[in-house]
Amino acid sequence: MATLRELAKLDMAKWQNFNIWRGRLPHWRADDVRYYATFRHKRELTDPERTVLYIKLMRAQRRKFDYLILCVLPEKTEMCFTVNPGPDGEPYELSDVLEKAKRQAGAAIIKRSGxxxxxxxxxxxxxxxxxEAEFADTWDKILASPVDAELCEDPAEWDTLFVPDAPE
Incomplete structure (x- = not known):
């Protein structure tokens, strides 16, 4: 029976240019993979604050990221995406893109809220x-999150949920 460490090594072997760096949390990077990312909010965001964050995150769509799903809730933000190559052919560093959007949204929220x-x-x-199974499960959970949090009755009603190619 394989250990968890051995199974992890098998996963890593299938990814190109795999590397790990560590801030407070570990961050795995590889070429041509799908990512899940999330961050908590220190307090619940108001509707206008959620919209500000959503707009800042969406600026990366099609330029730096291809979102597969994105949802900004009052207490957290979750997304699945792929990372696009930059002008130099290297993929954008996803934490740089996310942290920039959070900084810009944070500055706008601070300015309004004091x-x-x-x-x-x-x-x-x-x-x-x-x-694929993990992707489907994660995507479904993100899609259902506004309904599960009792914020709306249908995900299509949630204004800070982005699903590419979804009917309007």
Whole structure:
């Protein structure tokens, strides 16, 4: 029977240019993979604050990221995406893109609210999605999250949920 460490090595072997770096949390990177990322908000965001964050995150769509799903809830933000190559052919560093959007949204929220600090946690949690089953499960959970949180009755009603190619 294989150990968890041996299974992890098998997963890593299938990814190109795999590497790990560590901030407060570990961050795995590889070429041509799908990612899941999330971050908590220090307090619940108001509707206008959610919209500000959503707009800042959406600026990366089709340029730096291809979102497969994105949902900004009052207490957290979750997304699945792929990372696009930059002008030099190297993929954008996803934490740079996410942290920039959080900084810009945080600055706008601070300006409006008069708070001293942005309402987001400092570091985002991200991971490589390993297979189709995990992707389907994660995507379904994100899609259902506004309904599960009793914020709406149908995901299509949630204004800060982005599903590419979804009917309007």
């Amino acid at each position: 708070e001293r600090w942005p309402p987001f946690s400092g570091e985002s949690y991200d991971r490589i999605i390993r297979d």
